Amino acid sequence: MTLEILTSDALAPLRHGFFTRKGGASSGIFEGLNCGMGSSDQREAVMMNRTRVAEAMEVEALAAVHQVHSADAVVVQAASDLRPKADALVTSTPGVALSILTADCQPVLFADTEAGVIGAAHAGWRGALDGVLDATLTAMESLGAKRANTTAVIGPTISQRAYEVGPEFLDGFMAQDPQNARFFAKGDGDRYMFDLPSLGLHMLRKAGTGQALWTGHCTYSDPDRFYSYRRTTHHGEADYGRLIASIRL
Numbered sequence: 001m002t003l004e005i006l007t008s009d010a011l012a013p014l015r016h017g018f019f020t021r022k023g024g025a026s027s028g029i030f031e032g033l034n035c036g037m038g039s040s041d042q043r044e045a046v047m048m049n050r051t052r053v054a055e056a057m058e059v060e061a062l063a064a065v066h067q068v069h070s071a072d073a074v075v076v077q078a079a080s081d082l083r084p085k086a087d088a089l090v091t092s093t094p095g096v097a098l099s100i101l102t103a104d105c106q107p108v109l110f111a112d113t114e115a116g117v118i119g120a121a122h123a124g125w126r127g128a129l130d131g132v133l134d135a136t137l138t139a140m141e142s143l144g145a146k147r148a149n150t151t152a153v154i155g156p157t158i159s160q161r162a163y164e165v166g167p168e169f170l171d172g173f174m175a176q177d178p179q180n181a182r183f184f185a186k187g188d189g190d191r192y193m194f195d196l197p198s199l200g201l202h203m204l205r206k207a208g209t210g211q212a213l214w215t216g217h218c219t220y221s222d223p224d225r226f227y228s229y230r231r232t233t234h235h236g237e238a239d240y241g242r243l244i245a246s247i248r249l
Contacts, residue, residue: 003033003056004225008153010213011111014118015057015097016247018107018155018215020225024049029237034227036101036242050244054097057246062099065089067122071130073139088121088136092143097248103229104158104219106200107245110136110209112145118247123154128199129176134207147208154204154214155245158230160185160195162220169194219243 003024005017024033025048030041033049054062061079065086073088078096089098090110098120100107106128110119119136121127137147167190173180183202185193197214204212219226232240 003052005056006155006215006217008109008213008215010151010153010211011109011247014111014113014247014249016109016111016245017056018109018217018245019053019056019243020156021227021241021243022225023052025052026241029232029239030241032227032241033244034241035099035244036103039241040239041241053099053244053246057097057248059095059097059248062097062244062246063089063091064099064101067101069122069124069126071127071132071135073119073121073132073135075139075142087123087127087132088119088139090117090119090136090139090143091249092117094249097246099244099246101242101244102155102157102219103227103240103242106157106196107155107243108133108136108152108200108204109155109245109247110140110150110152111247112140112150114149115143115145116249117143117145118249120245120247123200125194125196125199128196128203129173131203133200133203137207137209148210150209151211152204152209152213154197154200154212156215156217156219156226156243157197157200158220158228159197159218160193162218162230163194163196164191165194166191
C-alpha cells in the first residue's frame, strides 16, 4: 500500500510530511506504518517502516532524538544511531531529514526558508507548557534563523472534542497562568475538554513565530489513519503505534 503523507502549503517547497499509519509493514494492533522503536512491535517491521519513510524523504536515514517529554532542543548535522535525549531537533544541513514521533501529542515542523534552517518538535501538553516550542526557535536562531521569518505547522494531534481531563489537570494550568482557562471547555460533571492544538498555536505565536498553523487532523477520531495513545488506553489494548513527521532542506 502506498504511504499517505499529509503536507502543508505553508512549508512548500521543502520536502516534508506528516505520515499517517497507511502503507506500513506492521500488523495486529500496530497495523500500518508504526515507526516507534519503543513499541513492542516487531523490530523488523518498524525498521522496514522507517526505511520507507526515509525513502519517501529521499534520504538514507532519519535524524531523530530519544523523546522524553522535555523542553530540550538539539542541533544536528547528520542522521545518527546516537539519539540524544530531547524533544526537538534543528538543522541547517541540506539533505538531513529531521523526524519526530507522536501518538496524540503535537508533531510540529518548522522552517525559515530564507535562512535555510528547519526544525521538528514533539510537543505534548507538558512539553508545550514547559517551552519546547520556544526552545526549538532558539535553537534555530543559533543557526541564523529569525522567528519572524519562521513558519511552524502542527500536524495530526488529539483535538479538544476527544481530550477529556479532570479538575486537577485544569488546576495545574491555572496555577501557572489564569488565562490558560482559554484552553478548556466544560465537560460532563467535573470533567473538562482540553484544547492541545490551541495551546500549541498560542505558544508559537507568543514566541514570535511568523506563521503558525494546525492541519486540523484529530488522531483520536480517525483510527484508520492515525495511532492514538488515548484511544488505545480507552480500548484496553496492550500497546500502540507511533506516527512519524519529517522535514528536510
